[in-house]
Amino acid sequence: MTRKMRMAALAVLAAACATALAACGSSSTSSSSVSANGIQSPKTQAQSGGKRGGTLTVLNHEDFENIDPGLAYFTIDYEAVYATQRPLFSYRPNTFAQASPDLASEPAEVSSDGKTITVHIRHGVHFSPPVNREVTSADVAYAIERGANPNVANPYFESYFSSLEGSANAKGGPFPGITTPDKYTIVFHLEKPTAAIVLDALALPLSAPVPEEYAKRYDARKPSEYGDYQVASGPYMFKNNSEGKVLGIGYQPGKSATLVRNPNWNASTDFRPAYLDEINIQIGGDTNVIGRQVLEGSNMIQNDPVAKAIVQLAYEKFRSQLEISPGAGTRYIAVNNKQGPFSNLDARKAFWAALNRVAMNKAAGGSLVADVQTHFIYPEIPGFEDAGGLQGPKVDYNEHPEGNMAIAEKYMRLAGYPSGKYSGSKTLALVGSTAHTGEAEIADSTLRGLGFKTKLSLVDQSVMYAKYCGVPAEEIDVCPNVGWGADFPDGQAVLDVTFNGNKIIPSGSNNWGQVNDPTINAAMEKAELLTSREAREKAWAAIDDELVADAAAVPYAFVKEAQIESKDVAGVGDLWNSGSWDYSFTSLK
């Protein structure tokens, strides 16, 4: 879900790209770092052979949200955290299919009943100063346990680690679900066979080791201050003082951050090449100015959303410095499945059929940064092809990306409106995001074309989620621009929280359309317990099919993300993180 917030800013990549769109296709599969149209793709960038040394300057207009590995949950946080921390598993830049052992020395062992996961960790990995000692399995155990500490309050602990034995009552201390039989082995004991999803979650920053004897005093504070005094296990560390203090030294909120080499990092234990000597991150400024500074400057990258005018400029004049990453998430229209006109399946199909998804995507930035969405599992997530690929399922309401009113009216008649237009008295409440005004207005006008009376309100994106679309009691009929990006490559990470009726909660619900189909819920509960990747892929693809058949929401964008670099930077983007530049693989030319 980290990329979800990032997608909010994707709106910034809009209309200016429109002129450049027709020529922009999908990423190349050639072996060079640029595709046929001259744009880079994280899938094909060289991960080795970079020049060692130098200082990279990062111009970000956004600040980090959290640099504590127990709290980091945002695209730009991840790039710093994965350069400074070593979770048990992590993704190489060009893949979002399978995590590689990172602190783990080899792939995890999963018991045949899917209820026990054993992970062996590497010897010879050391914490940065001032801790300096070797990392042990107890440090990984403490790192995950502290996720349940209310002072830390890790945002995804309950979602992915709640099946660990005893985790329900965990408050930050040891619990039976995690044991460490020796210094280099950690075992996870699960109450039910959910090994697959726990294993995926072990690639999140929460599994990066934290030394208890050092961190405990900071974790005792409300809220925890460990992030301000953190130590590293990866190739880089936030610059700190002799006491380990980072805040005000290596990280000045809203101003800058400095990553320097971790003197205790042992390259032979890591797959990261870590070419750069130092990474200076400057925070703040206007995205248009930053973009120009990067494109025309030297040794710079931008590692947060690029302004739409800059994407256009890069496409037209600095194409080799532009990277487009597929698989950055989805954006769709949530319609209220529980009450109102869209509790009727045929009315939902009518809306889907009528919507001009091509126009929606043009408003969002065009084909350079979005493909027409045809179902819910998105590119790079296993199950995408099984669920129909880019073409999507062959149902009549999905076959006309530019919208088809004849099909829409057919479904309106099936929904009980003989004229093919809505004839009820209800005025639909639409709440959209100010970051996606164009898409919201197109959705609104489509509904009016189907005969609905509407009242569209545009609010800040965070307010849209926190106060309206995520609160079922508000009874919003349509949320025209909600988005989702998965934490890891698994259909469950895309569909479960967003469409499982059992996940609807009174506040902060991510099932914005209140989709609650017992058949789909049951299929999800069953699929969660599958351990084989192939079986999971097929099961979640089948659930995707059911969601399309149920027209649970109206999809419109498979999101892609743009990144830019200076001409003398050999950037390597992370496919698993919306193409953001990876500090441990990027080098200077």
Next chain:
Amino acid sequence: MLRYIIRRVLWGVVLLILVSALTFVLFRVLPTGDPARLRAGRVASPRVIAEIRVDLGLNRSLLEQFWLYMKGIFMHFDLGYSYYSNASVKGLIADRLPATISLTLGASVVWLLSGLAVGIVSAVRRRSALDRGAMGTALLFISAPEYWLGLIVLYLFASDIGQIRVFPGAGSYVPLSSDPWKWFTSLILPWLVLAATNSAIYARLIRGSMTEVMGEDYIRTARAKGLSERRVILRHGLRSAVNPVMTILALDVGVLLGGAILVENVFEIPGIGLLNYQAITHSDFPIVQGTVLAGALFIIVANILVDIAYAYLDPRVRFQ
């Protein structure tokens, strides 16, 4: 005089309490989002949200929250902690204040000097080509949004992305203590942009005020006494005409010390305005609340200083 000052200061404190209460209502009673949810992140479970709600004291009654909030501000100067970085808001504001002071004071010198010069020339050469040209230009600058003007000067003159690469561009600010020359050069463009609008307004104000003053009897008397025109304008005319301008200057400086959001953002100057902008985009309420209060404090202090200066200059004021 002392009683007058005490009275003004007490009124200032009352005003500050009212503003604090208003910010409480704005951010706690009429929230634009649930602070616990914002702090917890998007997929946090209800349990985590509930725990954070307790930590933030949001489970207490509004009255209790209000008391703790006011007590924190007025007894401990505690403005809370950032939802994201956990950094103290008081510390963040103190850290950002020097950059904002640098920007504000430098720009105010530029706009005051240029505004005075243009205003005086326009007033003494009314309806001349110079006057029309100056006032036309002033109108242009008044109409130009600072944000747009900032981008234009960067695209024209910034040393990294400009067409004529003369001045350091965005992100070049360094503190005065680390390198005075770099500090000075990095602020030239921001000073000019921030001063442009204000300078134009001040020029028009001075022109109007001077035009009125220069028609007064005592000016005619001064001229009749044989004083030089320069002396008449600067010693007799300007001295009277500048009073209302000084009042506005103090208020403008107070407002800008609360943060020049647009200029600081365009030029990437790590001041209170940029801090506020970043907090707004992240819905980091404690910081927004803290910067609002700091801004109010600066305006109130500036107001008190102006009132005291007026009372000093004109004894009638303090007896009213």
